[in-house]
Amino acid sequence: MYIIIVGGGRLGFKLAQSLLDKSHEVLVIDKRQELVDRIIAEMGSVAIVGDGCEGKILESAGARRADIFISLTSEDEDNLVSCQIAKHYFKIPRTIARVMDERNEMLFKALGIDIIINSTNIILEYIMHEMPSPPVMHLIQERDRGFEVVNITIPPSSSVIGRGIGELALPESAVIALIIRRGATPVLPLEGVQFEEGDQVIAATSPENEPFLRAVFTGQ
Amino acid sequence: MGCSRVGARLAEMLSEDGCQVTVLDIEANSFKRLSQNFNGTALLGNGLDEATLVRAGIETADAFVAVTQGDNRNIMASQIARHIFKVPRVVCRIYDPLRRDLYSELGLITISSTTVVANMVKNKLFV
Numbered sequence A: 001m002y003i004i005i006v007g008g009g010r011l012g013f014k015l016a017q018s019l020l021d022k023s024h025e026v027l028v029i030d031k032r033q034e035l036v037d038r039i040i041a042e043m044g045s046v047a048i049v050g051d052g053c054e055g056k057i058l059e060s061a062g063a064r065r066a067d068i069f070i071s072l073t074s075e076d077e078d079n080l081v082s083c084q085i086a087k088h089y090f091k092i093p094r095t096i097a098r099v100m101d102e103r104n105e106m107l108f109k110a111l112g113i114d115i116i117i118n119s120t121n122i123i124l125e126y127i128m129h130e131m132p133s134p135p136v137m138h139l140i141q142e143r144d145r146g147f148e149v150v151n152i153t154i155p156p157s158s159s160v161i162g163r164g165i166g167e168l169a170l171p172e173s174a175v176i177a178l179i180i181r182r183g184a185t186p187v188l189p190l191e192g193v194q195f196e197e198g199d200q201v202i203a204a205t206s207p208e209n210e211p212f213l214r215a216v217f218t219g220q
Numbered sequence B: 001m002g003c004s005r006v007g008a009r010l011a012e013m014l015s016e017d018g019c020q021v022t023v024l025d026i027e028a029n030s031f032k033r034l035s036q037n038f039n040g041t042a043l044l045g046n047g048l049d050e051a052t053l054v055r056a057g058i059e060t061a062d063a064f065v066a067v068t069q070g071d072n073r074n075i076m077a078s079q080i081a082r083h084i085f086k087v088p089r090v091v092c093r094i095y096d097p098l099r100r101d102l103y104s105e106l107g108l109i110t111i112s113s114t115t116v117v118a119n120m121v122k123n124k125l126f127v
Helices: A010-021 A033-043 A055-060 A076-089 A102-110 A119-129 A207-218 B005-016 B028-033 B050-055 B071-084 B097-105 B113-125
Strands: A002-006 A025-030 A047-049 A068-071 A094-099 A115-118 A136-142 A147-153 A175-180 A200-205 B022-025 B041-044 B063-066 B089-093 B109-111
Touching: A002 A010, A002 A076, A010 A025, A010 A033, A025 A033, A033 A047, A055 A076, A055 B097, A068 A076, A076 A094, A076 A102, A076 B071, A076 B097, A094 A102, A102 A115, A102 B071, A115 A119, A136 A207, A147 A207, A200 A207, B005 B022, B005 B028, B022 B028, B028 B041, B050 B071, B063 B071, B071 B089, B071 B097, B097 B109, B097 B113
Parallel strands: A002 A025, A002 A068, A025 A047, A068 A094, A094 A115, B022 B041, B063 B089, B089 B109
Antiparallel strands: A136 A147, A147 A200, A175 A200
């Protein structure tokens, strides 16, 4: 596949490297000569100097035959506009934009960007992941589709210990998918399986019902 | 949005015509371009920020104009005004002719000062 990346900073550099390793054709566009030089020195002639929002630059980059367009600059308006030009003018089927300000996430979606990456949130999730035994961790958030997937750890005080899934009063939209048990293979929450202290329960729920789901398992 | 030369002049003209005008800019210094004749509001803030736009009164605005120096800023702000706040009339300055053509196809009212001025100069040359 032919993939164009706008923004040759740390993220663009590593992404280009990973995609080249997977045998994709890659071109990085950046305004900064020194970043382009660095990429060329490391990976060969897979970078050009220019403004990724400029029609002429994209034309000379062969944007018409590109399969994926990724804009990773640190300016939200530049990422939005370059992806819109890629999508509507050059008809690139898949556009991916980074957003710095999470308030722009919904706007980008509404304006037709295919995939939106909020790097701040991703890093935040990873850090929160490392915090000591959080009762609820968010694994997947699909806010616009109205659900999220969470990982709830059952504390010693939980009232579900020793009970099975049929005995719990779960919120309507909740789906209990998997129980991860220390020192054992994960089990499905079938009839006859009883919850134990320290179990990690993987569940899908609507964001509104998440507090109720959490209360069922943790009592908090 | 954008108290550029064009923005300041436009704000004055509209204000003289009796329109209620708010000018938005991220640089307080830009407001020095406004003359005594301007009797609207000058608001310091980022026009890409929805909260700032609300403070500027975008929810009840009849028109929104983006004339900062950045094409992409103008384009993004205009799309927020048009698609999020449903402002009836949105005009966007875009220097780059290609971007101008694209976004007028996508439903913005756009002006490329580059093309407009180049044409005017050309016309003067051959009159």
